[in-house]
Amino acid sequence: MPRRLTEEEERARVAAMNEIENDLRASGIKYIAGVDEAGRGPLAGPVYAAAVILPENTFIAGINDSKKLSEKRREELFDIIIDTALAYSVFSIDEKRIDDINILNATFEAMNGAVDNLKIKPDYVLIDGNRISGMEIPHETVVKGDAKSISIAAASILAKVSRDRYITEMAEKYPQYGFEKHKGYGTAAHTEAILKYGPCPIHRRTFLKKLLGDKS
Secondary structure (H helix, E strand, C coil): CCCCCCHHHHHHHHHHHCHHHHHHHHCCCCCEEEEEEECCCCCECCEEEEEEECCCCCCCCCCCCHHHCCHHHHHHHHHHHHHHCCEEEEEEECHHHHHHHCHHHHHHHHHHHHHHCCCCCCCEEEEECCCCCCCCCCEEEECCHHHCCHHHHHHHHHHHHHHHHHHHHHHHHCHHHCHHHHCCCCCHHHHHHHHHHCCCCCECHHHCHHHHHHHC
16 A cells, blocks of 8 residues: 655645646636546446636645545545536536447547536646547647646546446446446446346447347
8 A cells, every 4th residue: 555645745746736737827828627538448328528627726635547546535526626626517428429429539529518518618628648629729638647637637536426426326227237336347247247138228339249249
């Protein structure tokens, strides 16, 4: 288990996550949105994206790439981010649309939708990853941005928690698949359930072709 950082070390770590935003503000850019997605890989459910505009030099203890945080910590940070943000938006693209336009295009659509639904129009957008399409606002992609940019990290947490909450609700509707455990990802237990019960309405049919063949 990694050593817990002192308060001074944690403040330095989070300050470093503000550097990309601060460099942009130094060039005259005011409102900077971080954008990230959750749910590109699962066999079921929507893909989610979030966009977050934070105040200058925001300090949120523990903020990080959502994948590096426990579910409990993500839930705690979700509320802190919402309370701290100048503006935030969460947008999802459902499994039917994913099947129609493919997951990459659905991810781009979700990201653009999240930005478009912000109450404050950003002057610049930081996007996790290395590709985006359809973004008309000045922007840049940041590889592993959810660990480098506080705005992207905040967006990664909002997107992940929002999607997990939805999938957990769907677990009550379709209990035979165990969605609450794997959140729709292709675990052995999930694929066994699909083979036993067949797909349910929230499964992505294009993701099941290899598993089910013509039956999907």
